[in-house]
Amino acid sequence: MESILEQIERGKLWSIPGGVHPAPNKASSTQQPIKRLPLPESLTIPLKQHIGDNGRLLVKTGDRVLKGQALTEPAGHWSVPVHAPTSGTISEIAMKPTTHPSALPEPSVVLLPDGEDTWCELSPWPDFYAKSDQEIVTRIHNAGISGMGGAGFPAYVKAQPKNEIEFLIINGVECEPYISADDMLMREHASELIKGIEVLRKLYQPTKILIGIEDDKPEAIAALKKACENDHYTQVCPVPTKYPSGGEKQLIQLLTSKHVPQGGIPSDIGMVVHNVGTIFAIYQAIYEGKPLIERVVTVTGETISTPGNVWSLLGTPIKFLLEQSGFQPQQWQRVIMGGPMMGFTLPSVRLPIIKTSNCVLAPSENEMPMPGEEKACIRCSACADACPATLLPQQLQWFAKSKEYDKLEEHNLFDCIECGACAYVCPSEIPLVQYYRVAKAEIRQEREDKVKAERAKERFEARNERLKREQEERQNRHKRAATRTNDDAKSKVEEASKRVSSNDKSAAVQAALARAKAKRSDNGEPDNSEMAKLREERKAQARAYKEEKPAATNNDGKKDAVAAAIARAKAKKAEQANEQDVKDNTSDPRKAAVAAAIARAKAKKEAKGSDDDANNCATNETDTSSDNDPRKAAVAAAIARAKAKKAAQQAEESPTEALDETKAQDASESTVDDPRKAAVAAAIARAKAKKAAKQAEESSVEALDETKAQNADESTDDDPRKAAVAAAIARAKAKKAAKQAEEPSTEALDETKAQDASESTADDPRKAAVAAAIARAKAKKAAKQAEESSAEALDETKAQDASESTSDDPRKAAVAAAIARAKAKKAAKQAAEQNDLPQSNDNDVEQQDNLAAVETTEKPKLDAEAKKKAAIAAAIAKAKAKKAQQDKGSE
Structure with a gap:
């Protein structure tokens, strides 16, 4: 029986569930090569263009920067830096709307190009085999490379997997309609892509490298086959044209018949998947020393007079790209970032191009009419048949509307790749994908709040433990100090007793020894026992004196004299009172x-x-x-x-x-x-x-x-x-x-x-x-x-x-x-x-x-x-x- 590897080498493919076949509409944008545009008047570079935390700013307003100079440095979890797309001056660092359906403001750097386009010092590694794997991973990290297929996952994280990698898969399927950026990149830069794949081969040491391309891209397939014709480890695998066969999990299943476990990642089963745009950025970082400052963007649609693919600097306003491509807006014009299946309508054309922007679509009203009003579900099950993740889109939509997040997780909401196939086939025109995106965002926020609460609880408990430990240490310190004091007192007493025993026991020495013993007792407190005995003796003497005094008074003749004197005083007083009465009466x-x-x-x-x-x-x-x-x-x-x-x-x-x-x-x-x-x-x-x-x-x-x-x-x-x-x-x-x-x-x-x-x-x-x-x-x-x-x-x-x-x-x-x-x-x-x-x-x-x-x-x-x-x-x-x-x- 043939092994999976033998079947792959023989060219066998496996099928995926669901999927749809929309019109490709790619021919108009592939008629001419990728072109370069002049410098725009200003570039707005968001600090966050990927999954993860923002980087730490290295510049300030008024600084002059060179092309390729780092504006931030990695800081935090899954953080990658951003670089200056051209030379110029930092005019502003402020909160600006970002390229997102919500257009929420994010920290951004506004760069005014000087027109010189001067590069910073570059350090290419032509012989990267002489470098260690960690050095290569660090170079990829510092180059600011993240997934350019649409997810924006940091490439350096994927470059150091925990498990052994069996298959390295390069995703060149590009299944979504209208988008042809990867197709043109593979056509024009096939040899550079193969060199980028060699860098990853050194890191992963895979058994086989598979390049997946849809069979509706014959030029790209031919270019890559020619570039790797002498490489027995790399195999170009044409796949049937079907949406969404370009999904990560769907491509792995299509090429290897393996399924990524629920809630897992491809490295759990020995797989790693990279987009062709990411491979080209790795090539530039290693062989040329260039950071990620530009990418290929498809600009197409019936309102575009010269559709095609362009090299766009990161931070370029979308309006500039449309103007350079002959944009002719209509009355009810809309502009979509991405393709018609997974893209979103831009709230403004002044938003910048970021690392995950692969297409700017400006369709006409006849080409892509506005969706109608949402109707009630008719239970046709077309969405379930089209779902490539074998989910129940109708059930998920009900739970999302009622905000039953526990049931959404039970029904594997996060297995949804948001391909939009369910919404594409829905006869009631229900925007199912939008419900799923909102529900995912709310669940993530709830998880983050829970994690924060747990961390706060841990910090609180750690603080209580620390305070308790410090209190115990203080108590022990006081006890040790008291013990040392008692020991010192005892040692002094012992020394004094030794000196007394060695010398003559005179009265002065004995008194000093008694005072030393009276100062401290065994428990470290003053010993007043001798003083208490003296007080008791004095009290006893006083009582005895009081008892003897009355007896002596009775036997003494002084008492009679005192009594006689008192009687005489009383008689005199009475006489004086009588005289006073007589005087008063006479008056x-x-x-x-x-x-x-x-x-x-x-x-x-x-x-x-x-x-x-x-x-x-x-x-x-x-x-x-x-x-x-x-x-x-x-x-x-x-x-x-x-x-x-x-x-x-x-x-x-x-x-x-x-x-x-x-x-x-x-x-x-x-x-x-x-x-x-x-x-x-x-x-x-x-x-x-x-x-x-x-x-x-x-x-x-x-x-x-x-x-x-x-x-x-x-x-x-x-x-x-x-x-x-x-x-x-x-x-x-x-x-x-x-x-x-x-x-x-x-x-x-x-x-x-x-x-x-x-x-x-x-x-x-x-x-x-x-x-x-x-x-x-x-x-x-x-x-x-x-x-x-x-x-x-x-x-x-x-x-x-x-x-x-x-x-x-x-x-x-x-x-x-x-x-x-x-x-x-x-x-x-x-x-x-x-x-x-x-x-x-x-x-x-x-x-x-x-x-x-x-x-x-x-x-x-x-x-x-x-x-x-x-x-x-x-x-x-x-x-x-x-x-x-x-x-x-x-x-």
């Missing part, structure tokens, strides 16, 4: 009266204090006697609490009494001058009388309480129920004492109001009358309260009598209670008469008569015990009345 009679009243109040308080001491002694005796009986002890405790409350109330009333005396004295002084003040003084006197009556009632209640307590003490011995009654009475007394404690503040307020009234009546007699009426109302209220207090005492007496007599005779108990009430009212009436209070009404007299009648009728029925109790109650009432009279006389 003002009122103040003297106030001072006298205060002195009398203090005297009364001291007298009451002595009485309280006596009462306390009596209470103590009672406590002693009550040790034998618990119930008596409880009664004694209740009596003691009542006396204590009375003493507290009297202590609060003493300042009030002094104030009353002062007010009375002021009133007596003021009445000398004003009769109205006398009325006020009378009102104040009546208020004081009411207060005295109230105190008399309280003293009678206290006597009654003592009697009840005594009776309770006697009665609890015989009946437990009486003990419960006594406890209830004690609780009632406690509540009453609390209520009385609140009353002094009210009395003080009343007296203050009376004083205000006395001050105000000095000016107005009507106010004096009002004040007197208020005083009388308050006197009546005091009398009523006195009656209520006596009623409460009588009720308690009733309760006590009831508790004692209910065991023998209920009627006797009722009689005793009535007698007690009559006596209590009589005592209150006598107190009121003595204090000039309002007299009792006739009802009280009637009640007394009734009580007397009851007493007369029931008296024979009373037993000895009831008589005894009545006598005790009468005695208590008489004592209270006498005490009230004494209190009034003392005031």
